[in-house]
Amino acid sequence: MKDSIYLAYRYLTYNRVRSLVLTFSVAIIIFLPVGLKRLISESEDQMLARANSTPLIAGKKGSPTDLVINTLYFQQEKIETLTMEYAAILDETGFGYSIPIMSSYSARGFPIVGTSLDYFDFRDLSPESGRLFGVVGECVIGSNVARRLDIQAGDSLISSPESFFDFAGVYPLKMDVVGVLGHSNTPDDDAIFVDVKTTWIIMGLGHGHQDLVQVNDPTIVLERSDSTVTAGAKLFMYNQIDPENIDQFHFHGDINSYPITSIIFIPENQKASTLLRGRIESGEIDNQIVVPTLVVDNLLQSIFRIKQIFNSVFVIVGLAVSLIFGLVIALSLRLRKDELYTMFTIGSGRSKIAQIIGMELLLLVVISALISGIMYYITGFFIDEFMNAFII
Amino acid sequence: MKQIFALFIILLTAGSCGSGVKKEKSSNEETAQKTLAVTNYPLFFFTQQIAGDKFEVLFPVPADIDPAFFEPGADVVSTYQSAEMIFINGAGYESWVDKVSLPQRKIVNTTAKVSDQYIQERGMSHSHGPDGEHDHAETAFTTWLDQSIALEQAKLINETLKETYPESSELFDANFKALEEELTALDTQMDLAFSSWADASVSASHPVYQYLGARYGLHIHSEHWEPGQKLESDEVNTFIGSLHHNDSQLMLWEGEPHPETRKLLEDADVKVVVFLPCGNIPAQGDYLTTMKQNLESLDMVDE
Numbered sequence: 001m002k003d004s005i006y007l008a009y010r011y012l013t014y015n016r017v018r019s020l021v022l023t024f025s026v027a028i029i030i031f032l033p034v035g036l037k038r039l040i041s042e043s044e045d046q047m048l049a050r051a052n053s054t055p056l057i058a059g060k061k062g063s064p065t066d067l068v069i070n071t072l073y074f075q076q077e078k079i080e081t082l083t084m085e086y087a088a089i090l091d092e093t094g095f096g097y098s099i100p101i102m103s104s105y106s107a108r109g110f111p112i113v114g115t116s117l118d119y120f121d122f123r124d125l126s127p128e129s130g131r132l133f134g135v136v137g138e139c140v141i142g143s144n145v146a147r148r149l150d151i152q153a154g155d156s157l158i159s160s161p162e163s164f165f166d167f168a169g170v171y172p173l174k175m176d177v178v179g180v181l182g183h184s185n186t187p188d189d190d191a192i193f194v195d196v197k198t199t200w201i202i203m204g205l206g207h208g209h210q211d212l213v214q215v216n217d218p219t220i221v222l223e224r225s226d227s228t229v230t231a232g233a234k235l236f237m238y239n240q241i242d243p244e245n246i247d248q249f250h251f252h253g254d255i256n257s258y259p260i261t262s263i264i265f266i267p268e269n270q271k272a273s274t275l276l277r278g279r280i281e282s283g284e285i286d287n288q289i290v291v292p293t294l295v296v297d298n299l300l301q302s303i304f305r306i307k308q309i310f311n312s313v314f315v316i317v318g319l320a321v322s323l324i325f326g327l328v329i330a331l332s333l334r335l336r337k338d339e340l341y342t343m344f345t346i347g348s349g350r351s352k353i354a355q356i357i358g359m360e361l362l363l364l365v366v367i368s369a370l371i372s373g374i375m376y377y378i379t380g381f382f383i384d385e386f387m388n389a390f391i392i
Numbered sequence: 393m394k395q396i397f398a399l400f401i402i403l404l405t406a407g408s409c410g411s412g413v414k415k416e417k418s419s420n421e422e423t424a425q426k427t428l429a430v431t432n433y434p435l436f437f438f439t440q441q442i443a444g445d446k447f448e449v450l451f452p453v454p455a456d457i458d459p460a461f462f463e464p465g466a467d468v469v470s471t472y473q474s475a476e477m478i479f480i481n482g483a484g485y486e487s488w489v490d491k492v493s494l495p496q497r498k499i500v501n502t503t504a505k506v507s508d509q510y511i512q513e514r515g516m517s518h519s520h521g522p523d524g525e526h527d528h529a530e531t532a533f534t535t536w537l538d539q540s541i542a543l544e545q546a547k548l549i550n551e552t553l554k555e556t557y558p559e560s561s562e563l564f565d566a567n568f569k570a571l572e573e574e575l576t577a578l579d580t581q582m583d584l585a586f587s588s589w590a591d592a593s594v595s596a597s598h599p600v601y602q603y604l605g606a607r608y609g610l611h612i613h614s615e616h617w618e619p620g621q622k623l624e625s626d627e628v629n630t631f632i633g634s635l636h637h638n639d640s641q642l643m644l645w646e647g648e649p650h651p652e653t654r655k656l657l658e659d660a661d662v663k664v665v666v667f668l669p670c671g672n673i674p675a676q677g678d679y680l681t682t683m684k685q686n687l688e689s690l691d692m693v694d695e
Contacts (some may be wrong), residue, residue, distance in 0.1 A: 097497045117495040134469035135492045178466075195493040246491055248465055248486075255490065278543065 004352070009223040019364065022328065026368035029321045031375045033314045038379055040307050044300050045385045050186060051292035053123075055273060058082075058090060058098075058280070059213035059262040059288040067288070068295040071262040073187045074103045074111040075388075080257035082287055084196075088256065089285060090265055095272035102199040106192075107157045107175070110145045113191045114199030114260070122266060125188055129153050130179030136198045136249065137241030138207075140179040142189040153179050156240075157192060159202045173202050174240040190384075200251065200258050201241075208238040208249035265289065303390075329361070415642035429475035431486050432459040433672050434536040435502060437679035438546040439479055441571045442564055443553060450475055451673070457669050458531060463488055477556065479549055483510050485533035500552050502545035503535050510600045534600045534669050539579035539683075546571055552587075574680055582608055585687045589642055593635050595662075597645040600669050612644070621649030628656040635662075642693070663693040 012019040050072050059067040060080035069075045087098035099122060102114035119125075119130060130153030133140055139157060146152060159172045175194065183189055200206050210220070223230040238245045251258075265272035280289040333340070343353055419561040425448040430436045445447065452471045453459045464472070469492045472478055478494060480486050482501035489499075503510070511532040536542040550568040554561045586608035594605070599614035617623060617630065635641055641662040646669050649657070654664050667686045668674065674682045 091497075117493055120499060121495075121592060131466075132473070133472065133493050134466045134473070138493075197490060197493075243463075243465065249491060 001355075004355045004359045005363075006221075007356050008363055011356075011360055012363060018328075018332075019363035022325065022364055023368050025321055026110070026325065026365060027375070029314075031367060031372035032317075033311060034372070035376055035379045036307070036314075037309055038376065039386045040303060042383045044303070046186075046383065046387065047242065047296050047300065048293065051296035054264055054292045055096075055267055056265040056276070056289055057261035057262055057292055058086070058265055058287060064288065064290045064295045065299060067262055068290060068292050070103055071101050071264060072292060072296075073387075074113055074191050075102055076106065076111055079261055079305055081135060081261055082260050083256065085256040086287060087260070087263050090263060090276070093232045093279070094287075095276045096265055099262060100196050100260040102196050102259060102260045102264045105159055105199060105202050106287065107147055107159045110142075110149075111191050112139070112159060112199060112202065113193050114196035115193060116196060119193070119264070122264070123184070123186075125184060126182050127153075127179035128182040130177070132378060133178055133193070133195055133198075135241070135246065136175065136176055136195055136201060137246075138178045139175040139192050139194045140181060141177055141193070142181050142335065143183040144189040144192050146180045147194055151177055153177055171237060171239045173198070176240075196260060197251075197255075200255075201249065203259075205258055206249060206251035207254075208245050210236050210240065211248060213225050232254070333357070427475045429472050429478045431478075431480045433493065433670055433674070434542060434679055435479050435481060435545065436547070436673070438542075438571065442546065442550050442567045444567055446560060446563070455673055455674065456583055457672065460485055460487075464492060469493070477552065479552075481533060481535060481545070482507070483533040483535050484531040485535075500548065502548050503541065505548060506535070506541055506544050509535075509538075509541060509603075509606075511606060513599070513602075525572055532599070532602035534671070535603050537601060537669060538603035539575055539582055540607060541603060543572060543575045543579070546575060578680065578683055579607075581684075581687055586610055587692050592642050595631070595641070595643040597634070597643065600646055601644055601667070604667075613643055617649075617653075619649055621653070622650040623653045623656065624684055625656060626651065628660070632660045632662070634659075665689050 051068070054072060057071045059069055059071070060082045062080055066077045066079050070077055070079050081102075081104075084100060087100050090096075090098045097118065099116055099118045100114070101119075103111055105112040117132060126132075127140060128143070132139070141149075141151065141157070149157075151157065155177045157175050157177055159175065161172050175192075181188065181193075197206065214358065220235050221229060238248065241249060265276070267276060276285075277289055277291075279285045280287065340353055343356075344350075348356075403455070425446070426449055427448045428439055428443060429450040430439055431451075431453070433451065436449055440449045450471055452464070452468045453462050472492075472494055476498065478499045480499060480501055482490060482503035513530045513532055536545060545569065550564050553564050557564075582604075582683075586604075590609045596609045596612050596614045597617040597619065599616070601610075601612050601614070604610065605612040613634075641660075643657060643662050643664050644667040645664060646667070648654075648666055649664060649679045657664050665686075666689055668682050670679055670682045677685065
């Protein structure tokens with residue numbers, strides 16, 4: 001047996017190019033259906049777990065899929081915003097409580113998510129180092145953000161401008177990183193969390209500047225009366241909030257009229273959830289409310305159809321490769337006619353020759369299976385990328 | 393055999409130590425007080441009176457700072473964040489709330505139900521950049537000086553506590569009833585005390601008595617004078633010149649005025665009364681005794 005394995009091994013290594021091509025062909029054919037199945041089923045599990053843990057999402061009328069994807073995965077598609085007042089309206093129903101989400105801006109490629117402290121309790125997130133944000137201008141980052149940007153509590157992050165060509169637009173805000181969240185294996189690992197009021201400052205709805213009552217520079221103060229001060233563009237606007245200038249920061253108008261992209265609503269129980277949905281769907285309360293599980297289920301149905309098409313393709317491709325594999329073996333046996341005859345004449349029986357050839361095939365299949373096993377293992381690291389590229 | 397016996401003894405000892413720690417922990421959990429946080433002294437007093445000893449009431453504002461102008465640091469914010477409930481005054485009293493992160497569903501605005509009684513005051517407006525003109529309209533915030541509003545604030549605290557901790561409802565109700573009687577009596581006393589000043593010209597060293605004026609029928613003109621500040625005679629003369637000389641004059645101060653300022657005012661027949669708004673912890677007594685002391689000061693000048 002050992003000698004058969006040795007001869008099979010020597011034969012495969014002598015014809016290494018042919019062996020490699022055959023090994024990888026077989027490995028890919030084994031891997032593709034199981035790998036894709038893993039990608040899809042794990043993506044599905046992750047998506048459903050995130051959706052199942054989120055009872056209700058309220059937002060402006062429009063695409064429910066965009067609303068859910070923006071709220072759960074912070075994919076910043078342009079969706080219409082609703083006002084903060086809507087959160088108060090939902091809270092007043094007494095059916096549960098609202099968690100506002102404002103996810104429109106980013107910093108160094110990671111989404112900035114404006115929310116309230118209730119979000120962390122709800123998702124059971126806590127800082128691995130540092131603390132949660134306490135004042136406007138502070139942020140808490142997900143574990144992947146910390147790792148990829150190599151930043152930690154005590155460092156800072158600057159929000160990206162909405163448009164590079166909007167010179168007169170809102171100044172980027174330099175945010176203090178005060179904590180890093182523990183790894184949760186969810187999209188929270190890839191987000192930068194701030195108080196929703198900080199996102200309004202990033203938007204320019206709130207700002208800090210020199211105290212106009214104190215400023216006497218005529219190039220800054222253009223006009224002053226008992227009740228009005230008019231300042232020019234030279235007025236210094238703060239781009240970072242610190243203990244010295246925080247009292248100069250203020251919001252204009254009623255905060256309740258400020259925008260948020262969605263609301264995660266946590267109902268007290270199933271009955272409260274149904275009653276609230278009924279009120280919104282009947283039009284008694286404006287806007288839309290969706291059950292994320294239903295929306296994600298719908299989304300996954302489409303992916304299942306694609307998976308079925310892929311499976312059919314794999315069966316056909318697998319069949320074709322098996323035929324080619326058989327042909328290659330038959331042709332190689334014909335090419336090895338003299339070699340087999342020599343083996344026969346030096347005393348090797350027909351069964352021994354069959355054992356050697358069988359061992360060659362077995363080695364090929366085992367190595368292919370090993371390679372496809374490694375590929376299957378590596379696939380586990382690309383679930384998030386797959387979700388981002390093909391599903392979300 | 394001896395070794396096995398020794399091992400058995402060690403395991404037994406370790407086991408009993410472990411159970412001891414557990415017992416202590418569960419006993420700590422039982423005795424751990426629930427914490428409630430507030431943003432000014434009247435709310436501290438009302439909450440403490442209603443909640444009783446079962447709750448720890450946190451008021452993390454230093455004694456020498458007016459809570460209305462307090463800017464909390466990260467440590468104070470953290471104290472508020474850790475509380476189970478945060479009672480705020482509302483009416484724009486805590487301007488810092490817009491700049492910090494507090495769990496929204498723990499915040500209870502004690503004047504939310506009387507927001508229709510808020511008194512608006514126009515602030516300085518300014519404009520810069522493309523946003524155009526915007527003003528920082530201000531709401532008068534010393535709501536508790538109107539004792540009927542103070543009672544509403546206490547009532548909301550009681551209702552919220554009962555809703556959140558229904559197992560202690562009876563205790564809260566009993567405590568609230570006692571407080572209600574005190575505040576109602578105080579309201580009547582204030583009404584009576586200020587009735588003789590209804591037609592008088594009343595001034596205030598600072599614009600903090602708007603609700604007091606509205607409730608007890610006073611027409612109050614406010615200056616922006618600090619209690620310790622020594623005023624120049626020109627400044628006082630301009631003020632006195634603006635008064636209607638036929639009326640009797642009363643000026644409310646939120647703290648003892650500078651002796652020379654007091655003398656200048658009293659020389660001009662202006663009766664000076666220190667009426668402490670009691671936004672922070674009083675040096676002596678409590679909310680009720682401070683308000684009664686205020687009324688006694690008023691009675692003294694009345695005589």
